[in-house]
Structures are given as C-alpha cells and as structure tokens.
Amino acid sequence: MPIPDPLVIGTRGSELALWQANFVKSQLEAHGHRVDIEVIVTRGDQVLDVPISEIGDEAVFTKELDRALLAGDIHVAVHSLKDLPSRLPSGITLAAIGEREDPGDAFVPHPGVDESLDELPEGAVLATASLRRRAQIKAWRPDIEVVPVRGNVDSRLEKLDDSDWHGMVLAMAGLLRMGLSARIGEAFPKDVMVPAVGQGALGIACASDEHDTADALQSMLHHEATAIAVTAERSFMQTVGGGCQVPTGAFARFNDEEDVVIDGCIAGLDGEEMYRERRVCTPEQASDEARDLAQTLLDAGGAEVLDEIIGDRTSRASFRS
Ligand SMILES: NCc1[nH]cc(CCC(=O)O)c1CC(=O)O
Numbered sequence: 001m002p003i004p005d006p007l008v009i010g011t012r013g014s015e016l017a018l019w020q021a022n023f024v025k026s027q028l029e030a031h032g033h034r035v036d037i038e039v040i041v042t043r044g045d046q047v048l049d050v051p052i053s054e055i056g057d058e059a060v061f062t063k064e065l066d067r068a069l070l071a072g073d074i075h076v077a078v079h080s081l082k083d084l085p086s087r088l089p090s091g092i093t094l095a096a097i098g099e100r101e102d103p104g105d106a107f108v109p110h111p112g113v114d115e116s117l118d119e120l121p122e123g124a125v126l127a128t129a130s131l132r133r134r135a136q137i138k139a140w141r142p143d144i145e146v147v148p149v150r151g152n153v154d155s156r157l158e159k160l161d162d163s164d165w166h167g168m169v170l171a172m173a174g175l176l177r178m179g180l181s182a183r184i185g186e187a188f189p190k191d192v193m194v195p196a197v198g199q200g201a202l203g204i205a206c207a208s209d210e211h212d213t214a215d216a217l218q219s220m221l222h223h224e225a226t227a228i229a230v231t232a233e234r235s236f237m238q239t240v241g242g243g244c245q246v247p248t249g250a251f252a253r254f255n256d257e258e259d260v261v262i263d264g265c266i267a268g269l270d271g272e273e274m275y276r277e278r279r280v281c282t283p284e285q286a287s288d289e290a291r292d293l294a295q296t297l298l299d300a301g302g303a304e305v306l307d308e309i310i311g312d313r314t315s316r317a318s319f320r321s
Pocket residue numbers: 080081082083153169170171172173174198199200201
C-alpha cells in the first residue's frame with residue numbers, strides 16, 4: 001500500500017505537542033512528503049483539576065489519538081514518549097522513536113526568586129503534580145513543601161507567576177523545545193532527580209497494519225541510540241507497572257565506552273523510602289538488565305511501597321501492572 005498523501009499527523013493541541021508535531025512535519029517534508037496536522041483533544045487535556053496520578057488511566061493523553069489512528073482519520077500520531085503507556089493497544093505500533101532532548105528535570109524559579117536550588121530556604125514551596133518529582137524532592141529535602149499543579153507547560157508557568165511558590169519542576173525538554181530556556185533556573189542533578197521513563201524523547205505511532213507507512217516513518221525519524229535507551233527504560237516500567245501513577249523513574253544513556261548506564265528508582269510518596277540502583281551493560285543487554293534492575297528494586301522493598309500507594313487509591317481498579 002502506498003504511503004498516504006498527504007500524511008495526516010494527529011496531535012494534542014498544547015503548545016508543546018504542536019511544536020513536536022510541527023517538528024516531525026518538517027522532517028517528513030524534508031523527505032518530500034506532504035503533511036497535514038490535525039489537533040485531537042484528549043481526556044488529559046480536558047480534566048485539568050485532577051492530578052494525572054488520580055485519573056487512573058495510563059493512556060490519558062493517548063487514547064483518543066489511538067482511536068483516530070485505528071479509524072484511519074490520522075496516519076501518524078506524535079507523542080511525548082513519556083506520555084505513552086508501556087504497552088500500546090493492539091493495532092498500534094511505535095513506528096519510530098525520535099532523538100532525545102535533554103532528559104532531565106528543571107528547577108523553574110518564580111520570577112521573583114533568585115535563590116539556586118541549594119539556597120532554597122527551609123520550608124520553601126515547589127509545585128509539581130508528578131509523584132516521581134514529589135518523592136525525590138522530599139527524599140532530598142524533607143522540609144520542602146510540594147504542592148500540586150496541572151495543565152500544559154504554558155498554563156503551569158502562568159500559575160507559577162501568579163503564585164507565592166518558590167518554584168516549579170518541569171521537564172527540561174519541554175522548556176527547551178518551547179524556547180523557554182530563560183525560565184530554567186538550573187537542571188536538577190540527576191542523582192537527586194532520576195528522570196521519568198522516556199522523558200525528552202518523541203514517540204511516533206501508526207496503525208500496525210500500515211506497514212509501508214511504519215517503514216517510512218522509521219527510516220525518516222528513528223534515532224537508534226535514543227531508542228535503545230528508552231526501550232530499556234520502558235522495560236523497567238513494564239516490570240514495575242503503573243507508569244505515571246507511581247513514584248518511579250528510570251534513565252538510561254550511553255557512556256563513553258558505548259555501554260548503557262541505567263539508573264532506576266522506586267520511592268515512597270514522601271521520599272521516606274527510596275530504592276535506587278545503577279547498572280552498566282552492553283546495548284544488547286539493556287532491556288533485560290533494566291527488567292532485572294526493576295525486579296531487584298521491587299524485591300528490596302519497592303513492591304511493598306507501591307502496593308501501599310496503589311491500595312490507597314480509589315481508582316485502583318484501573319491500575320495495571
Ligand atoms: N506530563 C506532561 C508532559 N509530557 C511531556 C512533557 C515534557 C516533554 C518530554 O518529557 O518529552 C511534559 C511536561 C513536563 O513534564 O514538564
């Protein structure tokens with residue numbers, strides 16, 4: 001089957017999502033394809049007053065795009081890989097993984113705050129709705145108060161400016177892509193804040209039966225080093241279960257010897273328990289090693305911590321491991 005002309009990219013409507021879709025559009029156009037963009041609203045965009053961890057559905061930013069792919073209304077879906085569940089629905093293929101931006105987390109100070117992270121006063125307030133960020137902030141500085149915030153990157157920044165918080169934690173990648181590097185106070189050291197699985201990478205999906213489209217997307221957009229790293233991270237997440245619904249992180253990257261270094265983290269909600277470990281292995285072993293790392297952290301006590309968190313939640317029924 002020939003590749004559709006024009007190729008229709010489906011995307012969420014946030015500024016970051018549109019930036020990412022337009023970035024992919026320009027890469028495809030550089031290869032001579034005609035491309036249209038169609039904006040699709042997801043539940044994650046509509047329900048703004050509930051933390052993602054409580055919506056109780058891993059696919060909160062992706063389900064509507066999956067449906068449009070299966071219906072043939074769009075041919076390509078561009079996602080932040082971080083927002084993709086560890087197992088895609090049947091009929092959907094991750095055709096390509098785009099090159100990673102900075103995978104880390106940023107401290108974004110309130111415009112009136114000049115303190116660096118290390119200078120934040122006792123009892124400082126940082127905003128984030130991410131359980132992973134909250135747990136790791138608390139493990140690092142138990143005195144810091146963490147308050148929830150939701151919405152797109154742009155609306156979160158507006159909330160920060162209108163608040164009396166000291167700052168906020170956001171992904172470096174989103175800020176850099178949106179041209180907002182001026183808002184970055186500093187990067188969180190990655191030993192303080194292990195990044196989220198897939199953070200900073202793009203996931204480009206299509207319908208599984210569109211083999212020619214999948215092959216074409218792979219050849220034009222795929223970045224192998226990123227794919228090896230984030231595939232290992234996603235293996236970690238599959239073993240741990242729960243995606244954004246639980247305070248876990250995993251970060252894999254190549255070192256100078258061309259080995260893969262994998263950091264994994266499982267934490268209690270308030271950082272009082274913290275299980276972290278690093279593995280170094282060959283690229284071929286990365287996914288197996290990441291699964292083994294996850295199992296080691298679960299066995300060390302991580303499983304109990306996560307069971308408590310999941311048991312506490314009313315949306316338990318939709319939690320998948
Ligand atoms: N949770 C929403 C989301 N999904 C992807 C990014 C940032 C870009 C990326 O990680 O690729 C963000 C915002 C944030 O966490 O600051």
